[in-house]
Amino acid sequence: MKTINELIMDLRMEKNITLGDVPEIDLYMDQVIQLFEKKFGDTTRTAEEKVLTKTMINNYAKGKLFFPIKNKKYSKEHLLIISLIYQLxxxxxxxxxxxxxxxxxxKLVEDDDFNLEEFYEGYLQLAAKNGKVFKQFVHxxxxxxxxxxxxxxxEGEVTKDLNELLLILSFAQMSNFYRRIAERMIDERLKSMDK
Structure with missing residues (x-):
């Protein structure tokens, strides 16, 4: 079995779409998929798992997870939003x-002054800090x-398997806590919008 440090390295937490990764020209769907596969392909759990597919992108568009595309091409802003979707x-x-x-x-549709790139850079800064916090937490x-x-x-009865199970349970519980607080924040925002 790999060590915890090896498992952390396998996560490739430093992988993220950066502003430098995103071309200034609009891309067709196949090019978007290719960009994400190139960036995140080695972060999937299995070799068969796809990072992004046409179906996923179409479902995101149908679900209105990002603003409408033009001429079957995705702008830099679309790619940044799709990157956020990928993380979420x-x-x-x-x-x-x-x-x-x-x-x-x-904001992207209604506010010409909104700077998505600046917002995204802020997200990347938090992501880098989160990676450091996560590594320390795991240890x-x-x-x-x-x-x-x-x-x-x-004494001596607790096996390595039971020790690993304790860790798995702990990590899964923390994951659930983070997911639940994110859901609660979304719920609270929706309540305040309804008022």
């Missing part, structure tokens, strides 16, 4: 993603699981 889709439903991104899409959890496991049963 592992934790949130399509409906929640739509609600989360609605303010940005609205802290490994130590905590070792301590908890040492307190279980008779």
């Amino acid at each position: 889709k592992g934790a949130l439903s399509i409906g929640d993603i739509k609600n989360a991104l609605e303010p940005i899409n609205k 802290d959890q490994v130590e905590e699981a070792i301590e908890v496991a040492a307190q279980l049963g008779k």
Whole structure:
């Protein structure tokens, strides 16, 4: 089995679509897919898993997760929004993603002064900090699981499998906490919009 450090490295958390990755010209759907596969292809769980497909993009468009495209081409702004969708889709439903991104899409359509690139750079800065916090958290959890496991049963009875299960449960629980707080924030925003 790989070490925790090797597993963290496998996550390739530093991978993100940067402003430099996005061409200034509009792209056709196949080019968008190619860009995402090139950037995130080695972050998938299996070799068969696709980062982005035509069906996914069409579903995002039908679900109005991003503002309408023109002439079957995706602008730099579309690519940045699709990148945000990609980051959100592992934790949130399509409906929640739509609600989360609605303010940005609205600003892009209605507000000529809104600078999506500046907003996206802010997101990338937070993502880099989150990666550092995550690495430290994982290492802290490994130590905590070792301590908890040492307190279980008779000395030497706790197997490596049980210790790993404690870690899996802890990581899954934290993932659920983060997802649930994001959902609550979306719910609160929707309530305030209804008033």
